[in-house]
Amino acid sequence: DAKTTQPTSMDCAEGRAANLPCNHSTISGNEYVYWYRQIHSQGPQYIIHGLKNNETNEMASLIITEDRKSSTLILPHATLRDTAVYYCIAASNFGNEKLTFGTGTRLTIIP
Amino acid sequence: GAVVSQHPSRVICKSGTSVKIECRSLDFQATTMFWYRQFPKQSLMLMATSNEGSKATYEQGVEKDKFLINHASLTLSTLTVTSAHPEDSSFYICSARDPQGYTEAFFGQGTRLTVV
Numbered sequence: 001d002a003k004t005t006q007p008t009s010m011d012c013a014e015g016r017a018a019n020l021p022c023n024h025s026t027i028s029g030n031e032y033v034y035w036y037r038q039i040h041s042q043g044p045q046y047i048i049h050g051l052k053n054n055e056t057n058e059m060a061s062l063i064i065t066e067d068r069k070s071s072t073l074i075l076p077h078a079t080l081r082d083t084a085v086y087y088c089i090a091a092s093n094f095g096n097e098k099l100t101f102g103t104g105t106r107l108t109i110i111p
Numbered sequence: 112g113a114v115v116s117q118h119p120s121r122v123i124c125k126s127g128t129s130v131k132i133e134c135r136s137l138d139f140q141a142t143t144m145f146w147y148r149q150f151p152k153q154s155l156m157l158m159a160t161s162n163e164g165s166k167a168t169y170e171q172g173v174e175k176d177k178f179l180i181n182h183a184s185l186t187l188s189t190l191t192v193t194s195a196h197p198e199d200s201s202f203y204i205c206s207a208r209d210p211q212g213y214t215e216a217f218f219g220q221g222t223r224l225t226v227v
Contacts, residue, residue: 034215043117043204043218044155087154095210096143096162101155 002027002090009106018075020105022088025069030092033064034099035073037084044087044101047073083109114138115207117219124195124226132190132222134205140185141207145216146178149202161188195226 005023012018024033032051036044048055048062050071055062061074075082087104091097114137124130134144142163147155159180160168167180177199179191188207192199205219 032214036218038155041202041221041223043115043206043221046215046217049215093214095208095214096160097208098145098157098160099206099216100157101147103154 002031004088004090004102006086006088006102006105008103009108011108011110012075012078013110014080015077018078018082018107018109020073020075020086020088020107021070022073023070024088024090027068027090031090032093033062033068033071034089034091035060035062036087036089037082038087038104039081039084047086078107078109080109080111083107115141115205115217115219117205117222119222120220121223122225124224126196126226127194129191129193130195130224132192132203132205132224134188134190134207134219136186136207136209136217139207139209139211141188142185142210143208144182144188145206146180146188146190147204147206149204149221155204158190192224195224197226200224200226 032049034049035047038044048060050062064071085104085106089099116135118133144161146158148158149155158173161180161182163182169175182188202221204221206216208216
């Protein structure tokens with residue numbers, strides 16, 4: 001897996017959009033960008049993934065730069081339940097490939 | 112989405128005993144499952160890759176004789192912590208990816224192991 005770099009922590013006001021950046025400058029052509037989050041004492045939860053096009057689902061939007069060296073996860077209207085550690089991972093979509101977790105970003109939503 | 116179920120969610124055992132943790136893929140066949148360990152305030156660290164019908168592949172520094180992995184069916188992998196010691200106390204998490212469906216990995220809810 002390509003190495004990813006994320007800020008250690010971020011705060012965001014409740015109701016505002018939370019924008020979480022991720023740098024993956026060594027990502028290879030067949031690697032997707034996956035985002036997961038982990039709420040305290042739970043297993044990671046899948047959020048979204050993409051290859052090169054921007055993606056949106058009911059949880060979030062993923063913006064990937066044209067050169068694919070970085071991306072931003074957007075939570076459009078953050079709530080207190082979005083407080084978690086967010087992990088950005090670059091990996092292929094093969095079913096037998098492991099996911100390697102970095103340190104992630106601890107996002108705190110402020111009331 | 113697909114579901115991965117892990118059991119038990121919490122276990123306390125005495126030092127020197129063994130503990131088995133189960134990981135099941137509920138609606139897809141997982142030829143490969145992954146086992147992670149997470150210490151407090153740290154990220155998930157991959158311990159081993161569990162392959163159905165064959166030996167697990169362990170990451171460097173993980174003792175294969177201490178952490179026994181069995182993946183006897185396409186929906187079940189087990190991790191047995193043998194002769195547990197207090198330093199084995201940790202949060203253990205399993206994961207699986209559907210080789211014929213979703214590209215994302217699904218994670219169990221984790222097992223909090225406390226060795227006393």
